[in-house]
Structure formats: C-alpha cells, structure tokens
Amino acid sequence: MIPVIKITDYDYVLPEERIAKYPLPQRDSSKLLVYKDGTPREHSFKEIPDFIPGDSVMVFNDTKVVPARLHFQRDTGAHIEIFCLEPVQPAEYNQIFSTTGKCRWKCIVGNVKRWKSDVLHLYNPSSDPAVTAMDLRAELVGRDNEVAVVELSWKGGEPFSKVLEICGSIPIPPYLNRDTEAIDRERYQTLYAKYRGSVAAPTAGLHFTDAEIGAIRGKGVDMETVCLHVGAGTFLPVKSETISGHRMHREPFTVSKSLLRTLAAEHRKHVTAVGTTSVRTLESLYYAGVSCIEKGHPEDVGQWCPYEREYQYSTREALLAISDYLDRNGLDELKLGTRIIIVPGFRFRITDALVTNFHQPQSTLLLLISAFIGGGWRPVYDFAMEHGFRFLSYGDSSILFRDR
Numbered sequence: 001m002i003p004v005i006k007i008t009d010y011d012y013v014l015p016e017e018r019i020a021k022y023p024l025p026q027r028d029s030s031k032l033l034v035y036k037d038g039t040p041r042e043h044s045f046k047e048i049p050d051f052i053p054g055d056s057v058m059v060f061n062d063t064k065v066v067p068a069r070l071h072f073q074r075d076t077g078a079h080i081e082i083f084c085l086e087p088v089q090p091a092e093y094n095q096i097f098s099t100t101g102k103c104r105w106k107c108i109v110g111n112v113k114r115w116k117s118d119v120l121h122l123y124n125p126s127s128d129p130a131v132t133a134m135d136l137r138a139e140l141v142g143r144d145n146e147v148a149v150v151e152l153s154w155k156g157g158e159p160f161s162k163v164l165e166i167c168g169s170i171p172i173p174p175y176l177n178r179d180t181e182a183i184d185r186e187r188y189q190t191l192y193a194k195y196r197g198s199v200a201a202p203t204a205g206l207h208f209t210d211a212e213i214g215a216i217r218g219k220g221v222d223m224e225t226v227c228l229h230v231g232a233g234t235f236l237p238v239k240s241e242t243i244s245g246h247r248m249h250r251e252p253f254t255v256s257k258s259l260l261r262t263l264a265a266e267h268r269k270h271v272t273a274v275g276t277t278s279v280r281t282l283e284s285l286y287y288a289g290v291s292c293i294e295k296g297h298p299e300d301v302g303q304w305c306p307y308e309r310e311y312q313y314s315t316r317e318a319l320l321a322i323s324d325y326l327d328r329n330g331l332d333e334l335k336l337g338t339r340i341i342i343v344p345g346f347r348f349r350i351t352d353a354l355v356t357n358f359h360q361p362q363s364t365l366l367l368l369i370s371a372f373i374g375g376g377w378r379p380v381y382d383f384a385m386e387h388g389f390r391f392l393s394y395g396d397s398s399i400l401f402r403d404r
Helices: 045-051 093-099 129-134 162-168 183-187 203-207 210-217 257-263 276-295 314-327 364-372 377-386
Strands: 031-036 039-044 057-060 063-065 069-073 080-089 104-111 121-122 137-144 147-154 194-196 223-227 252-255 269-276 335-337 352-357 399-400
Touching: 031 045, 031 377, 039 045, 039 377, 045 210, 045 364, 045 399, 057 257, 057 276, 063 399, 080 093, 080 147, 093 162, 093 194, 121 276, 129 162, 203 352, 210 223, 223 257, 223 276, 252 257, 252 276, 257 276, 257 335, 269 276, 276 314, 276 335, 276 364, 314 335, 352 364, 364 377
Parallel strands: 031 399, 057 223, 057 269, 063 194, 269 352
Antiparallel strands: 031 039, 069 080, 069 121, 080 104, 104 147, 121 137, 137 147, 223 252, 252 335, 352 399
16 A cells, blocks of 8 residues: 655755755764664774674665766757666667767756757867867657757767766766766775766765775675666656655666575575665665566566555565576576655564765665655654764765564
8 A cells, every 4th residue: 555645744844054065085984873772872984894783784886976967068059968767779788878970868957948959069168179079969859848858969989878978967866956067976886886877966975985995895795786776766856745646757777696595595684775775786686586586587666666565475485486487597686677656654674774965855775764764764864963963965975774
C-alpha cells in the first residue's frame, strides 16, 4: 500500500548562511554527527574510523560526476543551457563517452520555449581555440514535458568524454546559488570516483581521504563498491502535497557478484552504506532478487515496489537468486535500474548504518533519513542546527545507526 505522507511534515527552517557554499580546505576537517541509540553527539569526521565496526562491510558509490552542463547560444543571442541526463544513442554510458562525431542525450533544457528548430552553437565568450576547433552544436530532436532529446555533434574526432571536459561545466546543485568554479572540478568529486555517468556527486563520500579509508581498512573492514549514476532527479523538489504524487526518475546501477555473495553470507556482516545512493542501490537488490525468484530474471525496481505487497522471501534467498542468475548467464555483475523511494514505513533489509550529509527540507532524501532512524529525524536536525553544523552538499557529515 502506497504510504500517505504529507511532505510539509518534513519541513524545517534552513537559513541561507547555514548552507555550505564551498568545501572546507581539507576534505576530512568537517564535523561528524554520530547518532546511535537515539542520541546525537558531535565529533570530527577524522574520528569516523572509530565508529565503523571491525569485520564489517562498508559500501561506497564509485560513480564519477561528468561536466554535463553545456551553454549554447542562438543566432538571436538568446542563451540556452543544456543539461545532459541520460544517454539515448548510444544508450550505454561507456559507449556514449567513447563515441566520436555525434550522439544523442535526454536533457533538461533551460529556455527550451525559446528554442525552435535552429541548430545551436556552443557559447564561447573567451574564444577558447580548443572550444572553437570542436565546433560543438546542438539540435532539438524531440520533447517530452521537461525532458528533451538533443543531438550533439562536433568536429576533430575526439571522444564525447573529451568534448565534455573541454566544453562542459560541473553541474553543482542549484541551491548553492553560484556559478561553477575551478574548485568544483576537484572537490565536487570523491577521491575514489571511477565510472563516469553522474550529474550529481554522491556527496557523503566527499569527506573521505586516504587516511580515513586506510584506517577503516586496517580494522579489518571489507571495503566494497557499487555504482549508481546519480540523475538530475536528485535536484527536483517534491511539488505534490503528498509523496504519492512525486515521480522518481530511473537511475542505473551496477553491483558485483562478489558483493552479492558477501551480503548473502549465512552470518551476515554489519553493513555501513556511504551515502543515500548506496542505500538505494543495496535496498533495491532485495526486489531484484524477488524478480529472479518469481520470473527467472531481474527487472528494474519500481518506485512503489516495496510497499505494494508483503514479501515472504528472506533477504538471503533474494540475494542468492540474483547470484544464481548471474552464474547461469556467465555474468560477473548485475546491471539494472531503480526508481525506489524510501519513506517512513520502509523495511530495511541490508543496511545497518548510513554515512550522509544534511539534506534539504521537504526532500525525498529527508524522508529516507526519517525512515532509516525510525522517524526521529527532527531531533537530529535540531541538534545539527544548534551545534553549528554546515548543511547540504559541501556541508558536514553524519553517521546514523539503525536499530538492528
């Protein structure tokens, strides 16, 4: 049954000055709020290894943010911003980043009503010779509400990944209320980012340095990765009165067979997820496994799948079903998509602790936090506000423990 949740119940006052507009000079110099046994406490992020149980599993999202924001100009002088969301042709991320000459993307387009059928040229106010040589152009192929299909074409034989590096900018969140700057190329990216595809960073990982990762690994913690490419849907506010009216966008994810087997072990280890994207990936696995049991193959996880009925299968059965499917098909990893939304009433089956930043009022991520800690989000956020924590993407961190 789809939960009836009023989004206004998840509101709080976030003064502009509490939004971290820039990262701190050192990644791990932020504060860390530790929430365990119903009590929030203030620590330093450098202390986070002390709170990760030994002989446990810690899961990071190793997606990489791409400079997916492009600025074009019409012959009339009007500026059109194109935000690449999802590959269309080729439809696979690795292929589209290596393609040359032209490709098509689903995009969010600013000022789309001012763009009819003319071909746009990249805005190049500084007459950068590398940009000029590429001669990047955009043509509107089709529209579906706020999303457009755009064909991009360029000269020089460079792969599209190089085109974005030269012509694009990192799409920092709109709530920072500033333009992308040089510092964002480095700091709006985790140190362990590997696979290109996200248009937003998994920001919980921005705090980690080699020092913390080394100390955690030194405790015997199994360091694992998943890859979920974060879409622009993470920026979209909830506009409906109740959460049932909000539409989650599909995000592709990849999970290795070895991680599935680790999670399916008979004596399961404590699992700490770094970031809400890692949580959504891990918790989607159960429903992919149910699909394997009932249909013989995994299917994309729907938004309301967890709430539609009672499931009689154990978590271990579901995970082993995916592993068996991969074995039968000679595959080493699961590649799927998820639209899962995690709200109060959700049953967590894999994740025991969550490392995460502080999220926007009336957001789906705040609903996830509330679900994870059993509804007590407000005392945690009140504590953070009273103790001078910095909020949102470049803000401070927290580690939240769920009663197991």
